């Protein structure tokens with residue numbers, strides 16, 4: 001069995017049609033790209049050896065991203081720039097890596113350290129930016145949000161879930177809500193749930209066009 | 223081409239597993255300036271279709287023709303189909319995202335009988351007239367092919383043409399004939415007449431079935447001879463197949479290491495119609511495996527065929543692959559194992575330290591019954607294999623059996639229970655007492671379905687009442703503890719049997735059942751026999767007279783015009799030997815047993831890439 005001596009961190013997007021992939025589909029696609037790229041990846045110990053990789057926090061089906069990350073352990077050193085080029089030419093364009101760099105072998109795992117995520121939620125429905133901002137502010141002030149998902153109710157304490165206030169802006173003629181959430185052990189708040197709740201609260205019939213994760217950060221950067 | 227994506231995208235937020243519909247997989251080909259577009263359609267969900275090897279092979283064959291764009295389409299799941307109908311979005315191909323109806327050629331696979339209602343769902347979603355007779359110059363050419371083409375009659379009315387046999391070379395010829403005649407602006411009838419001249423192509427509209435079997439009306443040949451790829455080495459295994467995002471049924475590289483099987487099991491249609499055995503060489507197998515892995519990035523490769531352990535160079539192939547793949551975490555698998563010690567050895571080579579589960583198919587419980595079906599496996603073989611597997615560390619096996627075989631008596635059924643008991647004892651003896659609790663023995667029992675072009679093609683399938691009675695005989699004979707017994711749904715087998723040997727009258731039944739909601743019949747939760755019974759009644763077709771009636775040897779059979787190379791004399795003699803429980807050896811290892819295929823089709827058995835002669 002091969003020890004992983006180098007830990008390469010890859011940044012990649014989830015864009016276009018591929019935002020419809022599930023987390024499992026996306027991670028499989030990344031692993032296969034690494035194999036196609038011919039990277040000298042390490043494998044796990046045991047009867048069922050697998051490529052040694054680790055991914056950041058999962059994205060739901062339909063949510064895009066400009067800032068995903070995964071770590072792959074290598075047996076041999078490959079210059080990061082070369083690894084990036086090889087990965088890019090082995091990946092579908094919508095998930096083609098943007099950056100690669102080595103990190104310390106003992107660095108904390110992506111899933112554990114990246115707990116703060118920022119999203120752009122594009123909305124449609126003819127509400128003015130001010131009104132939308134107003135209803136979001138009121139919602140945040142109320143302090144609690146109850147979300148129903150697959151028949152189960154979840155209560156989010158918004159003060160701890162939202163390290164930053166949601167902000168509404170216009171960009172390229174679209175209304176965009178920027179939401180930063182803290183991902184907890186017991187489920188994360190979907191940004192679109194917050195936006196839809198705000199619409200409901202203000203009695204408007206707006207809807208969400210797309211959700212894109214734009215930033216993943218560690219707690220101290222919040 | 224009309225790009226439907228802007229209309230499809232909004233539907234995806236509300237459907238299950240949208241990865242089925244988004245294209246963009248690694249290896250998918252996008253050829254914008256093609257003069258001719260050919261869609262390969264699998265009449266079931268994406269995750270089943272993407273596991274189908276024929277689609278992958280033909281995709282590659284089409285891509286090699288200049289000016290031709292291969293495309294794929296699958297049956298959307300019910301939620302998506304509903305959304306599409308509701309929003310007036312027709313069935314689309316993945317690559318260009320254009321309506322299926324805008325293709326030049328629509329090739330639909332016929333993988334199993336239970337997909338027949340799906341074919342109508344596909345045509346309807348695509349806005350292509352269901353019946354070939356109703357299509358006009360603006361409709362694509364709809365061609366079928368695949369395992370069920372050997373009795374094409376039940377679906378003949380829905381196809382312009384049906385290819386019988388291997389598609390690798392035939393598909394190119396069909397495309398080139400179609401392109402040439404299309405360019406000259408001739409009528410649809412003339413196009414079909416030209417296609418009927420391509421070897422292996424059956425054009426149903428050029429035959430009359432008034433007399434009970436299909437008779438050529440003049441232009442088409444009296445019998446349609448199956449296409450056969452003499453030597454698998456002539457066509458490379460797909461090097462860069464499409465790599466699905468979604469977790470499909472067999473998510474791996476597949477390299478077909480041999481085609482055909484002449485072990486001669488008398489119930490097995492594949493073993494009869496895919497003769498003779500044609501092996502790829504060890505060199506090409508190793509080359510294609512490595513190339514496929516490199517291009518796809520898959521973590522598993524399967525060496526497929528009807529009986530992969532029969533390949534004459536298998537050990538060499540596995541040795542070379544394990545050396546080349548060491549340390550990569552890539553695994554090699556075989557789809558089926560024979561009941562013998564060699565197979566356990568192979569499984570050990572393949573699995574490394576992993577001991578998941580082993581599957582064996584003794585098919586019948588008594589030696590007499592196994593001799594009737596020519597399954598050349600003895601009780602000693604099975605028990606020896608079981609001992610070897612359990613001593614080597616496996617704790618789980620699954621055994622496949624059939625009930626309802628010709629000449630079967632209750633004693634044969636009780637023999638299954640007795641055999642399973644012996645297997646259980648052998649397993650216990652072979653593992654240390656402390657580990658006996660971990661032993662798992664699965665027994666899966668199917669109802670025998672007689673198929674066309676086999677020695678049992680004249681036999682009756684047992685009725686549903688009789689299936690239930692025999693099931694209870696079997697249940698009573700089974701060990702009371704430690705066995706996981708499962709049944710293949712007998713109602714599904716009943717319908718399969720009627721479809722497998724029916725004639726053109728079945729088309730009305732399929733259409734009736736589909737209109738009443740039949741679709742996705744191979745999915746247990748979607749299947750309803752009641753719906754099919756109503757369809758048989760409404761169309762005045764008696765399913766029992768098709769499935770559960772013994773035919774005379776000289777009776778005209780609906781598939782009589784399909785020439786597989788097997789002589790009907792051979793099938794009849796095999797049927798008689800079955801009655802007497804006399805076995806027939808495998809012609810691959812022993813001498814020719816006179817099935818007729820090699821002389822009729824001018825081919826030969828090919829072992830290790832070389833003709834045996």
Ligand code: SF4
Nearest residue numbers: 809814815816817820
């Ligand atoms: S003709 Fe003879 S050698 Fe050829 S497949 Fe038939 S039995 Fe085998």
